[in-house]
Amino acid sequence: MKYDGTRSMHEHCIEMTNLAAKLKNLGMSVDDSFLVQFILNSLPPQYGPFQINYNTTDEKWTSNELTGKLVQEESRLGREGIKVAHYVQGAGSKVGKGIKRAIKEHHPT
Incomplete structure (x- = not known):
């Protein structure tokens, strides 16, 4: 699962x-550091850069601390x-037409 914005x-x-909690309910323990x-x-x-910063510090965060810091980073x-690109997955010509239409609406010629 990837963050797509x-x-x-x-x-x-x-x-x-929530996914980690579901795995735990299925008997698979998910450590907070994982x-x-x-x-x-x-x-x-x-x-x-955020990931590099985390990996170079000695302090390790809990998932709750990470969530708070990521919300701050999203705001920054x-x-x-800096916009996060939306990942679009689909098949057929409708997807391509929708993307072309969105581009025309945002960048009229």
């Missing part, structure tokens, strides 16, 4: 936490005008 970062982290790595690995390239990226 269709939801807020907070919602994404909650969804990942969940932190799971969330970090789901981030798009715009969060690369938004203020800097």
Whole structure:
């Protein structure tokens, strides 16, 4: 599961936490440090510097701490005008036409 920008970062982290809880209910224990790595690995390239910062510090965060810091990072990226690209998956000509229409609406010629 990758973060695609269709939801807020907070919602994404909650969804990942819920997946870990479902695995736990199935008898697969998910350690919080594993969940932190799971969330970090789901981030798009715009969060690369954030990931590097986490990996170079001695302090390790809980999943709740990570969620709070990612919400702050999402806000910072938004203020800097860095948008997270939306990943679109589909088949057929309708998908391509929808993308072309969206591009024309945002960038009229």
